[in-house]
Amino acid sequence: MAASRSMCLIRNVQKLSMLHISQPHQNGRLFHISTNNSIRWRLSCEFCRRNRDMRFYSNGPKEPDGQGLKLSGQLTGDLLKTKVDIDNNEDKQDFKGQENSEHKEKKDEKKKNMFIALNLVFICGFGVVGVWWLGQPGKDQDGQPIEDEFSHLPKFEATLKRAWRNINLTKEAIAEPSDRKLLPDPLPEPYYQPPYTLVLEIKDVLVHPEWGFVTGWRYQKRPGVDYFLQQCGPPLFEVVVYTSMPAYTAFPIINSLDPNGYIMYRLFRDATEYKAEGRMGGIHVKDLSCLNRDLNKVIFVDFDSKAFQKHPRNSLGLKQWTGDRDDRTLVDLATFLRAIAVSGVDDVRKVLDYYKQYDDPLEAFKEKKRELAAEFEKPPEQPKISTKWSPGFFGRR
Structure with missing residues (x-):
């Protein structure tokens, strides 16, 4: 700050000296200023330090007399005194600023400690009241x-x-699940009870959640949902939605997906078993043993393998749907499930075990279907007596 206000001492002396030498002269002359004062050079700029002989032009007819040099010396002394006073004031201001900064830091630290202490007191008091109430x-x-x-x-x-x-x-x-018996008993005669139970997760299986700044949360309907529910609903399957979503979110979605009422029962997050995983969060496991149904006839469709870790043999894992509008998985899945139901399989877990050996069970089923169709198109041959099983949709029979 001092350098920007007073600039260079030598240059100020030069400027003020030129103002007091006022006799006009046509040809400018060079005059010499003594530079033996070491204090002056410490207060001068780098350019003046390198040029030890400081010269300036004057409009006077001759060299300045003793009075001019005396005046120049007085000006130099006044400038040096002013410079020292400015430096002292700046040092005092810097010291006061440093004191204020330290005082502010101590004050902020005191406020921080007070805030922590109040929080601890509040937490301890709340804990004592909570323990007493419980x-x-x-x-x-x-x-x-x-x-x-x-x-x-x-x-x-x-x-x-x-x-x-x-x-x-x-x-x-x-x-724990809200109840150990999540579904009512199967319907007795003369009412009709579908022979198989199809359990579905809706998130990223039937719908995909999307969030936008304007619209908020929206749920995109998967291609083929209507066809899938129509083909896999009663009388072949008892369709049950078993989702990890809360009821207040999933209920309106199911109402929109199923206006015809193919879905018979709805189970939400409170019906799942929660397991902590890591320090933050956890997983919702779906316990099929709480469904009150014969597990030989239960098929569970989900994309998350952790959700069906208790009953992996009853599960059919699909790839997570992320909004692809050209997806045809539900159409292929409906064909696969209808084939199981129409065939009257006694234990669906054996069929699922067979197709799980393939990377894509639905694609493997389609390939089997094409092979069998090609065999039926061949001309009939002489029947052969064989005691071995023949390949079919669900492995070897």
Whole structure:
């Protein structure tokens, strides 16, 4: 800042000296300024330091007299004094600025520590109140405490143990399915009960979620959904939606997908088993043993292998659909499932095990279908007596 205001001391001396030499002369002359003052050179610019003899032109007729040199010396002294005063003021300002900065840092650190302390006090207080509230015994209709296994213990100990029990019960309620019997019993005669149960995930199987800044969440319908539900609905399959989505999100989607009512039952996130995975988040596992159905006749279609880890033999894993409008997977899947139902397979798990040895089970089924169609088109041959099984849709028979 000082350098920008006073510039170079030697140049200021040159400028002020030229103002006091005012006698006109046609030819300019060079005059010499002594440069023995070491302080002056420390306060001068780099250009003046390299040029130890400072010269300037004057419009006067002759060299400046003693009075001019004396005036120049006085000006130099005044400039040096001004420079020293400016430097002292700037040093004081820098010191005050440094003190203010340190004071501000200490003040900010104090505020931060106070904020942390208040948060700790709030958390501890909230925890104490929560433990006390969870540790209270239940009450009957008259408002009297109900005796339990902790009633005979000291009040403090009983409160802690009762709170711990209630916390574990809440955790189990979140992690475990809402009921161990998710579907009602099969319909008795004379009502018709479809022989097979088809369990479907809707997210990335029947619909794909998309999010936009303007529209928010939207769900794209997979090509062939209407045909699939029509072909795989009753009377061949009892269609059940079993999704990890919450009910308030999935319910309107199902209503839009199935206006004809092919889907008979709907199970949502609360019917899944939650398992923590890593520090953040977890997975929702679908337990088919809670469906109250014969697992020999249950087929579960999903894209997430973790969701059906408890019953991998009943599952048919598809590739996750991400919005491809030329996709024909549901059409091929409907043909495959109808072939199983029409064939009257006793245990669908054997059929699924056979096709899971291929990378793409549906493509393998289509290839088998083409091979059998080609065999039927051949001219009939003499029947041969054979005790071996012949290849069919579902392996060897």
